[in-house]
Amino acid sequence: MTAEPFPLIELSGSTEARGRRYGVEAAERIRLGLSHYQEQLDRLGLPAGAVRHAARRQFAAIARFDDAHAAEICAIAGGAGVETEDIVLLNARTEILRQARRGSEDAADGCTGSVLLPAVTRDGRLLHGQNWDWKVECAETAVVLRVRQENGPDYLTFTEAGGLARSGLNAAGIGLTANNLECERDGATEGVPLPLIRRRVLESADLALAIHAVRTTPKTASNNMMISHVGGFAVSLECAPDESFALLPEGGVLVHANHWLSAAALARLRDTGLDATADSLYRQERVRSHLAARRCLGIADLRDAFLDDFGSPWSVCRPPRRGLSGNLTATVAMILLDPGRAEMWVAPLPAINRRFTRYRLADGPAEAASFG
Template sequence: MTANVKESYDHIIVRGNPFTRGHSYGQQTKEKIVSNINYYKTSGVLPDWPQVCDYINNHYMKALEKHYPLGLNEMKGIAIGANVSLEEIVLLNARYEMLIWSRLLRRTNSKWPQECTGAVCLSKATKSGDILIGQNWDIHSRLMDNDIIVLLEVHPDPEENIAPYFMLTEAGQLGRSGMNANGLGIIAMGLFSSQDHFDESDKTGQYIPITLLRRIFIEAPTFAVALKRMTSLPRHVSCNMMVATAEGEAINIELTPHNCFISYPPLETDVYTHSNHFKSSAFMDNQSVKDSFKIGSTHFRDRQLERELMNRWPNIDDHSFIDSFKNHLGFPESLCLHIPDKGKEYTSTSPKECTVANIVYNLTTKTVRLCKGQPCLGNYRKYQFNYNVNKDNED
């Protein structure tokens, strides 16, 4: 796929029932989807495709049929629209799990990904009382260089009783972070624990990929229902979910296969940040699971983001919230993550990774601000829900 030099990621609008909108999504992003699949199948970053395909069929398909048939139907639509197999679309939506599996198989000790850093600010912290949630998305630069990322805007069929929603994601995935029109928001940061497991010999284990848990949260009608649905489904890896509602609450959930470690923004500040290590008091007090992440920038990225936000407290708005993500302590492996200059790869433990996007959801105004690339360099675009079907192609 030829690299695209556009200043913003494609804004893809889909409407209708799960299969219909999936088919539209697949058609609109076919080239990106095929490129993404080919990378994961042929680059060597994952186990061999037959092994991955067997795992998908043995451990994900039945769980999706039982717990998330609407999502499975949407993925079937994507597959047909993009002219690829259903297993390949499930691969994209289980990419997070497959990369963890690959590292465990190889016993990789040093090159764990930096993943992401995120924050939420409730009304006490913001100038207008708005609820803000957002993150730097840190991953291999190819997603940005090859223009694989999309901002997906979904308008479900009215009979589904699901509010419209935005999700920032890799083409072919159902979602990574997002916001719905009812004011629910979710961001996520990678976590790695001693409970993460991939037992190929046990064909009975059935799981929902973490990426789909995020979509399931956003599709829920209320905050309470969203929390229950997301945390009760079977999973086999860990992840940090930071969730919030425009009604004025936020919760951070450090998920492992068997636990949910909960923390909240302090009542006196209404600010909370997180990166890629377990930090909740509940986790620190437990004896059943250990953090598997290697010490690195994760242990200062969240603190630097909190410092930046507190320097702007209590007058934080969308723009100063964005500015807080531009911190360069520890450059290039900083909160705002950069690829080191040629010849200086030794200055980073992940020299091919960078911040591929900064996204901010204002849950109060239902506004998305998205930057392609690092927030210190990128151009931001503002998005709101497009309820006019006749203007889907106007961006």
């Protein structure tokens, strides 16, 4: 089990050039990630042929959504020396599992996220972050991408190798994190894989268009996406496959774990994920109360809230442990965003490793980070 810093991969040029470079640079991690998911799918009894068929259907949905994203996926596959369907699987593993009606039998993404508005921070800067809880093996397969776009703002994103985006920030001051939700509508319709929607957010120069992308893009799987803007705005968009529900900060603090919070959402759908993630109830409250009890908050306060170990190993900061399905899961990474400074701090396996690496959108290497 490794707690080494996630590698920084620099991408620029055309869509195809970026994709091929990504595939070449991340080939080893892409292949390792594929082996983990193929083993998981085998355990679930999903035949390889069925997975390939599902990946081809997802690729068609991706191409309809954004042909440049589809071309990039093909280029990543070429650079890594794998099949296009393999890269689709890495981007659409949630959708493939939900459509197979098997997602509840295996570990679900956890995650606890928060945004602090400038009014409650020490130096008046918006701060945004999350813990990403998932398969412990992903500590060896995730990467950080620094992408220079020809048309659109540059961006930083933390993601599984081969994925188009997960969490991150862009040069327009937009920040993004996401956490799992489930409802009875999941898997019933064709939609766009979640990493493609997150990528669209990070490609957006305008906050309104980032929110529009999340709200209006059809999905196969539910998800919560937290969007922030350096100017002092944040929203948590609880998304079912066919509609979304907005939550705004209270007292300058926005927190979301893995259960539906919107009264409108709870009146219209059934939360089918909470039984498997019952700890979400107190994770939500532990982070909220930690931050709400303080004023003049800084990045270290956000870090400390996410390090909370109440209820361990079923805690905000999850050490490696077996989930209900027997999978070894953990808080794979803690990601802290400072959109005003265009910086991201990331610690792999923070329950057993407190070393952060700072990644900047500006040119320069990743470096060890100190919080003072």
